[in-house]
Amino acid sequence: MPLSPGEKLGPYEIVAPIGAGGMGEVYKGRDTRLDRTVAVKVLPAHIAERADLRSRFEREARAVASLNHPHICTLHDIGPGYMVMEMIEGETLAARIAKGALPLDQALKFAGQISDALDRAHRAGVTHRDIKPQNIMLTRDGVKVLDFGLAKSAPSKVGADESTLTAAPTTEGTIMGTPQYMAPEQFEGREADA
Numbered sequence: 001m002p003l004s005p006g007e008k009l010g011p012y013e014i015v016a017p018i019g020a021g022g023m024g025e026v027y028k029g030r031d032t033r034l035d036r037t038v039a040v041k042v043l044p045a046h047i048a049e050r051a052d053l054r055s056r057f058e059r060e061a062r063a064v065a066s067l068n069h070p071h072i073c074t075l076h077d078i079g080p081g082y083m084v085m086e087m088i089e090g091e092t093l094a095a096r097i098a099k100g101a102l103p104l105d106q107a108l109k110f111a112g113q114i115s116d117a118l119d120r121a122h123r124a125g126v127t128h129r130d131i132k133p134q135n136i137m138l139t140r141d142g143v144k145v146l147d148f149g150l151a152k153s154a155p156s157k158v159g160a161d162e163s164t165l166t167a168a169p170t171t172e173g174t175i176m177g178t179p180q181y182m183a184p185e186q187f188e189g190r191e192a193d194a
Helices: 051-065 095-100 105-122
Strands: 012-021 024-031 034-043 075-079 082-086 138-139 142-145
Touching: 012 034, 051 075, 051 082, 095 138, 105 138, 105 142
Parallel strands: none
Antiparallel strands: 012 024, 024 034, 034 082, 075 082, 138 142
């Protein structure tokens, strides 16, 4: 059930819907404690009821929280069934492409920024697994990589033992993602890596 303007999730007041995807509904919100505009991603009821999907949502939050990069969306907070991220003004790369081809210099600039963001994520042990134009926002300052809902985090290399490892976010052999943007091994249901 969609949220209405004025509803609150903890200290976050819903202002307006922004969009929806496979793992959540996104709203423009207001952080009443810090008086700032934020984006609030909320699990839809049919997903919130399932422990496996709630767990995947929490893994997304942990993956995003582990990253600090100017071209990766920043996570501010998490609550029961929602996460709060920086509000990004701009348009998706998909919306921009729909208007026509990008000038070569702009395309190269965006490609470099996306590559830099993904390199940072990979060095932190996070593989996005759903890079597509709909998950790239174009802003005045460059790109922002969004939606780590299908991300896979590698176990920590230092001091990791079985008690600290989390289960894989997807079932082995299951194809998840957007087929036209998948790596070949991901499309075949095999393990995807950086």
